[in-house]
Each structure stands twice: as C-alpha cells, then as structure tokens.
Amino acid sequence: MKRQGIAEALRDGIAEELERDPAVFxxxxxxAVPGGWGGAFTVTLGLEKRFPGRMIDTxxxxxxxxxxxxxxxxxxxxxxxxxxxxxxxxLASDQIINNAAKMRYMSxxxxxxxxxxxxxxxxxxxxxxxxxxxxxxxxxxxxxxxxAVSNAYDAKGMxxxxxxxxxxxxxxxxxxxxxxxxxxAESGAVDATSDIPDxxxxxxxxxxxVRRTGADVTILGWLLMAxxxxxxxEQLATAGVEAEVIDVRSLSPVDYExxxxxxxxxxxxxxxxxxxxxxxxxxxxxxxxxxHCGQHLQAPIVRVASADVPVPFTPALENLYRPDPARxxxxxxxxxxx
Amino acid sequence: MSxxxxxxxxxxxxxxxxxxLLELHRRMILIREFEExxxxxxxxxxxxxxxxxxxGQEASAVGVCAALAGDDFITSTFRGHGHALAKGLTAQEMMxxxxxxxxxxxxxxxxxxxxxxxxKGMVPAIAIVGGGIPLAAGMxxxxxxxxxxxxxxxxxxxxxxxxxxxxxxxxxxxxxxxxVVFVCENNLYGASTHISKVMxxxxxxxxxxxxxxxxxxxxxxxxxxxxxAAVTAVADCRAGRGPVLLELLTYRRTGHSRRDPCHYQxxxxxxxxxxxxxxxxxxxxxxxxxxxxxxxxxxxxxxxxAEIVAAVEHAKSAPQPTQEELSxxxxx
Numbered sequence: 001m002k003r004q005g006i007a008e009a010l011r012d013g014i015a016e017e018l019e020r021d022p023a024v025f026x027x028x029x030x031x032a033v034p035g036g037w038g039g040a041f042t043v044t045l046g047l048e049k050r051f052p053g054r055m056i057d058t059x060x061x062x063x064x065x066x067x068x069x070x071x072x073x074x075x076x077x078x079x080x081x082x083x084x085x086x087x088x089x090x091l092a093s094d095q096i097i098n099n100a101a102k103m104r105y106m107s108x109x110x111x112x113x114x115x116x117x118x119x120x121x122x123x124x125x126x127x128x129x130x131x132x133x134x135x136x137x138x139x140x141x142x143x144x145x146x147x148a149v150s151n152a153y154d155a156k157g158m159x160x161x162x163x164x165x166x167x168x169x170x171x172x173x174x175x176x177x178x179x180x181x182x183x184x185a186e187s188g189a190v191d192a193t194s195d196i197p198d199x200x201x202x203x204x205x206x207x208x209x210v211r212r213t214g215a216d217v218t219i220l221g222w223l224l225m226a227x228x229x230x231x232x233x234e235q236l237a238t239a240g241v242e243a244e245v246i247d248v249r250s251l252s253p254v255d256y257e258x259x260x261x262x263x264x265x266x267x268x269x270x271x272x273x274x275x276x277x278x279x280x281x282x283x284x285x286x287x288x289x290x291x292h293c294g295q296h297l298q299a300p301i302v303r304v305a306s307a308d309v310p311v312p313f314t315p316a317l318e319n320l321y322r323p324d325p326a327r328x329x330x331x332x333x334x335x336x337x338x
Numbered sequence: 339m340s341x342x343x344x345x346x347x348x349x350x351x352x353x354x355x356x357x358x359l360l361e362l363h364r365r366m367i368l369i370r371e372f373e374e375x376x377x378x379x380x381x382x383x384x385x386x387x388x389x390x391x392x393x394g395q396e397a398s399a400v401g402v403c404a405a406l407a408g409d410d411f412i413t414s415t416f417r418g419h420g421h422a423l424a425k426g427l428t429a430q431e432m433m434x435x436x437x438x439x440x441x442x443x444x445x446x447x448x449x450x451x452x453x454x455x456x457x458k459g460m461v462p463a464i465a466i467v468g469g470g471i472p473l474a475a476g477m478x479x480x481x482x483x484x485x486x487x488x489x490x491x492x493x494x495x496x497x498x499x500x501x502x503x504x505x506x507x508x509x510x511x512x513x514x515x516x517x518v519v520f521v522c523e524n525n526l527y528g529a530s531t532h533i534s535k536v537m538x539x540x541x542x543x544x545x546x547x548x549x550x551x552x553x554x555x556x557x558x559x560x561x562x563x564x565x566x567a568a569v570t571a572v573a574d575c576r577a578g579r580g581p582v583l584l585e586l587l588t589y590r591r592t593g594h595s596r597r598d599p600c601h602y603q604x605x606x607x608x609x610x611x612x613x614x615x616x617x618x619x620x621x622x623x624x625x626x627x628x629x630x631x632x633x634x635x636x637x638x639x640x641x642x643x644a645e646i647v648a649a650v651e652h653a654k655s656a657p658q659p660t661q662e663e664l665s666x667x668x669x670x
Contacts, residue, residue, distance in 0.1 A: 025483065053483075059513070064472045064506025071476020071490075074461055075411070077483065079476075094503070098466050099473055106452040106462040108445030109667030142668050166670035 004196045005179020009152035010043045010118075013159040014080060016200065018051050021078060024163060025054040027069050028082040032057050040084035041120055041173075042180045066092035066117070070100040070168075073115040078163055085126075086119035086134040086172065093137070100168040101143030115168040116159070122174040122224055122274060123306075123322050124186060127313040133275025133306070135222075138170055139252040139284060145205050146252040148172040148222040152179070153194035154249065157203030169205060172251075174223040190227050208255040210262070214242030217332050218262040220285060221272035222248045225323060229272050232328035243332060251281055259285075260293040267298035268338070270331045272323055277305035299338030304331040354562070359628055362404060362561050363635065366396040366617050368642050369420040372429055375646050376419070376436060377592065384654070385436055387449050392420040394559075394591035397616035398523050399424035401564025402491055402584070405572050411459045411477055412491045413470035418463035421493050422453040425460045433649040439656035446659045447667065467528075468501030470494060471520070475511040478518035478580070489575045490518040491568075497528025499545070500536050508583070512549040517575035519568065520583045523558060525590045530602045543585035551581055558586025559616040562623070589614075 004012070017024045030036055031044045032055030038045025048055040058065040062083060069079040083089055089096065100113050123131045139146050145167055149155040155173065162169035177192035211226065212233050221229040226247040233243040244262050248254065263269055269289060271282040286301045304323045312318055373393050379385040392399065395417075403412065403424035414421040422432055427443055435442025436450055443455045444462060454462035461477070464470040474492030481488040498504055499522065511518050522542045526533050533540050546553025552574070556567045564586055571582035589611035593600050600608070624630040 059506070059509060061506035061510065063503055064475070064510055067469070067472025067503065067507060068476035068479055068510060071473040071478075072480040072483070073476075074473070075477045075480035077480045094466055094469060095472060099464060099469060103462060104670055105667050106444060106448045107454055107456065107667075108443070108447050109670075110444075110456045111454075111461060112670040114670075145669075 001195050001197060003193050004152045005193045006149065006152045006155045006173060007041055007043050007178040007180045009156040009194065009196055010159055011038075011045065011047065012196070013156035014044065015047060015050060017160060017163045018047070018054060021163070023076060023078045024080065025056060025077060026080045026082070027056040027058060027065055029058055029060055029084055031055060031082065037184055039082060040184070041175065041178045042184045043082070043118070043178070062088045062091035063095060067095040067099065069115055070095050070103075070113060073100070073113045074103060074111055078114045078116070080116040080118065080163065082118040084120070085130045086121040087129050087132050089119055089134055089137070096138070096144070096168070096170070097141050101141050104167070105143060112166045113168050114166045116162045117168065117170045118173060119170065120173045120175050120178070122176055123311045123318050124175045124188065125313070125315060125318065128310040131311040133273070135172055135251050136275060136280050139281050143168065144252060145169045146172070147205055147250050148248070150174070150177060150223050150226040150247050150249070151192045151194045152196060154203055154209070156196060157201050158205060160200070161202045161205050164202065165205060172223065176224055177227070190224060192227070206250045206253050206255055208249050208258040209247045210244065210258065211247050212243065212245040214244040215265055216242045217268040217270060217335060218244045218246060218259070218266045219270045219272060219328065219332065220246050220248050220259065222251065223274065225272040225274050228323065228325050229328055231325040232332065235325060235329055236332055241332065241336065248285065254285055254288055256288055256292040259289065263289060263293045264296045267296055268335045269297065269301045270328065270335050271301065271303050272328055272331070273303065273305040274322055275306050276308045277303055278308050280305055299335050302331045302335040302338070304328050356628070359624060360634070360638065362400055362565070363620060363624060364638050364642065365400040365424055366561065366620065367639050368429065368645070369396045369399065369423050370617055371639070371642050371646050372423060372432070373419060375650060379650065381597070386438055387436070388596055389450050390417040390595045391592045392417050392590070394611070394615065395523055395525060395588045396420055397561035397564050397620070398521065398558045398586040398588055399493070401561045402493070402519070402521050402568045404565050405568035406459070406489065406491055409459060410489045410491065410572075411461060412493060413461055413474045413477070414453070414463035414493050415467070415470065415495060416451040416463065416465040417495070418451070418453050418493070421463070422460055426458045427453065427455050427460065429646055429649040430652060431455065433653040434656045437653040437656060438658060439653060440659040440663060441656045445663065445667070468494060468498040468503035471498065471503050471507035474518050475507045475516055478511065478516035479514065481517055482514070487576050488517070489572050489580070491521055492518055493521045493523060495528065496522060496524040496526065496533050496542060497536070498522070499542055508549055508581070511581040512551045515578055515580055517580040519571045519575060520581060522583065522585045523588055524585050525588050527590065527594070527603070529594045532602070541585070543583055546583040551583065553583035553585065555585040555587065558588035559614045559619060561616060561620050
C-alpha cells in the first residue's frame, strides 16, 4: 500500500499494463522525450527508459495519431493515446467518432477497437481553448465508453479496465486533480491522492461510486465536482442536512442502478457539472433519472453547472463561471424547498 | 526519395503465367459487371441506399490487390466495391450487403460505403474523405511493432490529398518507415470539382518527396503497370523501406454518385479516357501479346455474369436483420 496522486497512479498503471501485455503501447505528444515532461501533466514521465520502442512521441497531429492508434487497435494492438489538453479532441474527433466508435458496428461485429484515450479537462486559468469540459461531446456517441476519474485509486483501476476492454474507452482526467509535481505542478490543485494497493486491481467502467451516504438529498458529480460536492455535503451536515454524494464516474454508460437506489431513498437530486449547463451531461442524466426512477422524485431535479459562456481567463470570472461548494449548497437548499 | 513521373512501360509478355493474366482479367470483368448490375438495380429502385461506383477504375484495384498477400490489409473509401472484389470478397456477400441482408459481409450494417471483411484483409471502408489514411498508417504501425511482414495498402482519391488527414498520416508513416502503400486513384475529380481547382501542383506523387519518401505516377488504366509498381512498393514496405505513394492515373466512367450525369466532364476528355478503358486495353493485350483467344475472354464474361445473376437472385430474398440485431455489435 502506498499513497499516490493521480499522475503517479496512472504512471504505475500504464507501466504495469505495458509489462503485462506486449500489445500495449503509448502514443501522444511529448510523452516520452528524455529530459521532457512525460506528457503535459507528467503521467508518463520516465517510462521511455523502461519501455523503449513502446512510448511513441508524435508530431503535433491529433487527427493523425488518433487515427493511427485506431488502426493499430484494429490490428490487435492496445494503444493508449493521450492529448495534452482535452480541447484538442476536436481535432481528433473524426477518427474517434467516425472510425474508432463505429468500426465494430459497421463491420457487423467482426472487428474490434481496443483503444484507450486519455484527456485532461477543467477550467484552470488557461482561458477558452485549454480548459473546456469535453465530456458532453462524447457521452452520446454509440460505441464509445466514457469515464471520468476523480481520485488516484479510480484512475489506476479504471485505466487498467480500459486497457483490457475490447472497446474504445475515453478517460477524462482533471488538471487540478493530477497532483503533478515540480515544474508541472498546478496552482489551485485539489488533493486526489489515494492509498494504492500493491496488488493488481481493476475498477469496472460502468459503476458509479457512493462517496458519502445521507438520506436527505443526492448530489451527483464527477471529477473536480465530486470533490466540491463532498465539500458542500460537509457544510450541509453542520446545518443538519445529510447529503448522499455519488461520483458518477462512468459517464457512458451511466450507472442508473446505483443512482436509482439513492434517488429512491432521498427523492431529491442535485447534479453538478463543470461545463456549461445547456446541452451538458447533467441534462442527459436528469432525463435518465426521470425514465428510470422519476416516480420517486419529491422535487424537480436541480442542475448546478457553469455559465453558458466560453471559459473565461481571469480568475475573477473563472471562479464565477465554474460551480463551487457554495453554489452546490445553494442548489441543495433549492431542491429541499421544491 | 525520387519521384518518377514517367509512366511505366508494359511488362514483357513472358513474365506472367496465363492463369495469372486470366485472373486479372476476370477480376476486372467481375468489378465492371458487378457495378453495372448494381447501377441497374439502383436505378430500377430495388436496391436501397446510395451508390458510388468505380467503372473505369478497375485496373487500380485489381493491380494493387494482386500484389498483396491474403493477410495484407487494405483500407478503402466510399467508392470501394472494386477494392473489395479485388481483395477477394465475393459478389454474393457484397450483393447481400447492398440489399441490407443479415448475410451480407457486414450483416447489413455497413452497406455500400463500408464494405469490408476482416478475414479477407479489408477493414470496413471509410467513407470520410482521407479518413483511411491515418488508419492505414496505424495498421502498418501495428505490423511493424508486432512485428509481422504484413503490409497495408491505403486506397484514396485525389480529393483526399487536400485533407489534413493526408498530411498527418503520410508524414508519420514516412517518419517511422511504416509498411504502407498509399494508393491515390487520381480520377481528376473530387465529386464534381476538377483537380486543377483544388491543387496548384496536380502531380500527387510529387508530394512524397517533400515528406522524404518515394512517390511514383503510374498509368492506372494499365493493370500490369499498376501490378508491377505495386509489387515493387510492397517489396519495399516488407523490406522496411516504406512507405510508398503510388499515384494511379485513371478516370471514372460513371457519376460521382446516384444519378449524376457528369455534365462537368468535357466530352473530349471523356472520349479520350474512354478510349483508354482498362478492360478493353487489357483484353487487347491478352489477345495480341499473350495469345489468348477471344472466345476464352468471352467465357470469362459469361461465367462472371452467371455468378452475378445468382448473387442478385439470392440477395433479393436473403433474410433481413431483426429487431435484436439493431443493438448488437455496438460493443465488443
């Protein structure tokens, strides 16, 4: 057992999968440059020394190398492709959505694409093009699995599941949760360290996690918002409100079994999303809850999300843009009155 | 790293076995007759969907695929029927697919634009222009990493050269010496737009040199010239000297899709290219230089026709997918 942050846990997870299966390799920009950073957030730092030939640095060509990763996966390899910033997924999206996600269906089930994609997201003082919440653009794509990891334990376990899955899996990570060190440390970082077992373990890609139990209200969040939701729940507890906090974690498919159990107990739901409210994942989850267990709701679902604007730069506006614990508390108050 | 722009001369008559030559002929006839029948069925209204056909481009598909081994892979495009037949898919599994039957090569889920059969070395065709170029590079990367001696051949049209995917895929293939033959079927038109409207330098093969690898322009309506160029390219790839860019000069005898009457193709240009029809030319070569009797070639056409008639007959009554199959095959 050791205490690790997400970047370290992912690094170990990737290394262990590289050791376990010769079909696994990593591909991306600046991931394996000696003297470099190990990717934008140090996740692959030093792996090029241990796995020569299997850590492939690419030109700045997201469309190209996501297509290359997809093609390699079709031929039986198990690539782990990453982008430096999730925003760059738009460049790669033709290959991800038109090829990786659809190949199996178009082939009538005769080919498979065991591809892992990793993408950091989150508003972190970088303005509009290095900070978007990208989940919404990929959760409705049939053929893709989409997960979001909010702590080191999940990051390692879900990465391993993704590598061993025969489908394309997109893993969203949050820049404020990596725990990257040294020159790549992130200001405003939030502690997402976990105790990591020494033995191999995996976490399913289709299960939400109950982070805190409570009977009064269910708060759903993921990535940074799962942490903020827990913070809000602690504040609410001092006022006598017991919130159940669920880290949705699996964004596609969504685990309505775990969510439904909570909704049946509390009857009240707040969904927290970093990213603009309109067209977000929270809208999909709200509709899913209506379909799965809407009859148990005692009040209309409340969404706490970012403003419907591009991500602003100045910290003053960024903090207004993104939900924080205080706004989550206000959302809970609203749903309790409903 | 040179770019050869001269057209290859025809092979010496003695260089090929009769069976091989006859098979090239049969494959081209199969593609032509398949496409003609599909066109009829589509216009007749019995076949669903849309079609993009390759009449006139048979020699490029057949010449390249004849140079590949069974376990080599190709990627194709929305105009992929010829590539599929050349790589060994049967008229039956393709006709079934075109009729949306569950017995089709993609169980009715791919259709005209996504023909493929993994067991025959063809991933489902990619209908996004240029989308197959990085994909083929990745397949070749897998062959290199495993390692195997397999090669990927990537078919695309002249229109794809303007896509960013071309630049990115070709650049990385060159950088890593990947075993991939990029096959540009230059038929002068991207949909209805002439190549001169979208490229300052219309010699596609010349681009290879700027990425540091070999490009070559070949008479794409001469099946033996295509075959020989492909053999060399494939050998280069297997020897670790890939990639190679082959630009095959050819012409589309039918519309871009559906009922396109090709009014944008000038008559003089059409006549000139129709005179260079790959099937007519090769039949003449077989008779005049290789001693085939006209009756032998006629017999090939008769047997191909019978094969296609039977395929259509079967496909029209082949079972359609069921409700359960709608949501199958999304995930592995």
